[in-house]
Amino acid sequence: MDARLNTVIHLQYGDVGGTSGVATEGAWEYAVADGTCRxxxxxxxxxxxxxxxxxxxxxxxxxxxxxxxxAxxxxxxxxxxPAA
Known part of the structure; x- marks a missing residue:
């Protein structure tokens, strides 16, 4: 399996029983140069x-x-x- 598809980041983790997470939606950001980004x-x-x-x-x-x-x-x- 492609390693990029076999990793995890929990953006919302509190909805899993027995965890100490929160149910607040999360965000992930990565800084890139201004312009457009694919x-x-x-x-x-x-x-x-x-x-x-x-x-x-x-x-x-x-x-x-x-x-x-x-499946x-x-x-x-x-x-x-666009990235700014």
Missing amino acids: VTESAGDQPAYDSRHTVRVEGVTAVNGFVFTA AEFRSATMTV
Whole structure:
């Protein structure tokens, strides 16, 4: 499996029983030079958890309400967005 798809960042972790996380939506940012930027992102779960994934890049929805299944563990999207 592609290592980029086999890593995790919890953007919202408090909805998992027994954790000390919070249910507040999270954000991840990476500084890039001003201009436009081609972004590829991937969201999903493995193994199966009860989660729904929505990812926005610079305010534009890239993945909307994706739910993991055995046939589709991840959803990826590539888009070009302005960076300032």
